[in-house]
Amino acid sequence: MPATTRRLSTAVAGPLLIVAACSGSFGTPSVAGPSAATDPSTGASPSAAPSATQDPSVAPSISASPSVTGLRTTSIRLDGEGPIDIALDGRTAWVIATDSGDLLAIDLDGGPARSFDVGPAGSHVILGGPDEVLVAKFDAGGGNPVVTVKPSTGAIGGVATGPLAGFDLASDGRVWALGTAGEIVLVDAGHDQVVGRSSIAVHPNEHLDAVTAGDAFWASSDTTGVRRLEAKGATTPRVTAEIETGGGIPLAVARGLVWGARPDELWGIDPKTNAVTVHVPLRGLDEILDLDVDEAGKHAWIAARKPGRVGVVVGVEIPSGRVLGEVPVSLPAGIAIGSDRVWATNYDGDELIGIVPPSA
Numbered sequence: 001m002p003a004t005t006r007r008l009s010t011a012v013a014g015p016l017l018i019v020a021a022c023s024g025s026f027g028t029p030s031v032a033g034p035s036a037a038t039d040p041s042t043g044a045s046p047s048a049a050p051s052a053t054q055d056p057s058v059a060p061s062i063s064a065s066p067s068v069t070g071l072r073t074t075s076i077r078l079d080g081e082g083p084i085d086i087a088l089d090g091r092t093a094w095v096i097a098t099d100s101g102d103l104l105a106i107d108l109d110g111g112p113a114r115s116f117d118v119g120p121a122g123s124h125v126i127l128g129g130p131d132e133v134l135v136a137k138f139d140a141g142g143g144n145p146v147v148t149v150k151p152s153t154g155a156i157g158g159v160a161t162g163p164l165a166g167f168d169l170a171s172d173g174r175v176w177a178l179g180t181a182g183e184i185v186l187v188d189a190g191h192d193q194v195v196g197r198s199s200i201a202v203h204p205n206e207h208l209d210a211v212t213a214g215d216a217f218w219a220s221s222d223t224t225g226v227r228r229l230e231a232k233g234a235t236t237p238r239v240t241a242e243i244e245t246g247g248g249i250p251l252a253v254a255r256g257l258v259w260g261a262r263p264d265e266l267w268g269i270d271p272k273t274n275a276v277t278v279h280v281p282l283r284g285l286d287e288i289l290d291l292d293v294d295e296a297g298k299h300a301w302i303a304a305r306k307p308g309r310v311g312v313v314v315g316v317e318i319p320s321g322r323v324l325g326e327v328p329v330s331l332p333a334g335i336a337i338g339s340d341r342v343w344a345t346n347y348d349g350d351e352l353i354g355i356v357p358p359s360a
Helices: none
Strands: 062-066 072-077 081-088 093-099 102-109 114-117 122-129 130-138 146-150 156-158 165-168 175-179 181-188 194-199 210-213 215-220 226-230 238-242 249-255 258-264 265-269 275-281 287-293 299-306 308-315 323-328 332-337 342-347 353-354
Touching: 081 122, 081 353, 093 353, 122 165, 122 249, 156 215, 175 210, 175 215, 210 249, 215 249, 249 287, 258 287, 299 332, 299 342, 308 332, 308 342, 308 353
Parallel strands: 081 332, 165 210, 287 332
Antiparallel strands: 062 072, 072 353, 081 093, 093 102, 102 114, 122 130, 130 146, 146 156, 165 175, 175 181, 181 194, 210 215, 215 226, 226 238, 249 258, 258 265, 265 275, 287 299, 299 308, 308 323, 332 342, 342 353
């Protein structure tokens, strides 16, 4: 996820999100959706998830600790439950806490945190403009599935799109969204009304997610091809290409490529040719939850699970797949690469973890 959006990190994770009996990218939401009593990636009960105790009027608690692989980490306790997706805006991390319904603005330098009540079921967060943050929800029961927040005034609005499994901002300012049943929703550049709808076939019991590259939208579920959608000169989104990746969902855009992954491979689609042009081997992973790729396209950081539901954040070199390092995280949800750290949300621990990448 680019520094100005997530995915992502989400999210969106991530985020990444998820369907009733299956885990999804927490940059992508689920049909059933996580609750405070369930693991957001499977619907199962989490193991001893601690609750947040931070007073939002004071600076977040930041502590440093070494990881088992030698990578230095920091932990910021969050005053919100079930953090999933993350978007970076300079030294501010915007985190959506799905269970408590909070959109959190975290000062990464240790200043006071801010909180905005956007309601539960949030799954993705992106920056909509200089004074706008957008949140997507996988459940419409708590209000409009696209929530608009103006940080300077605290004003909160919304758009009635239907439950969402992913969304992103196009270069023309419009918002593209993927519904939990494959609906494609196009929101105008003012971010206040739906201007187009269509649909694609997805497998709802799989990971779902989507990203924008330029003015095109790239959407998929795990075992379906990645669909490229456009709406040039019109408001009806249409599929202009379908790319077979062998599995996985699009989760990030960097170095001009659309990136996604399945447990054994990180792949990159070239929008100029609609072909998979980069293949990066992955080893020892069982499930991909979210990922981000640095702007140079040299390193990727992946939120994942190993066999046995062991959570981990792992860095890999592109294109060799050489492991840069890994950090155990009980349930890593969203990933975002910042200027000095890789930031990951831990859904189980209600915390934001900063990982100092290796120098080489």
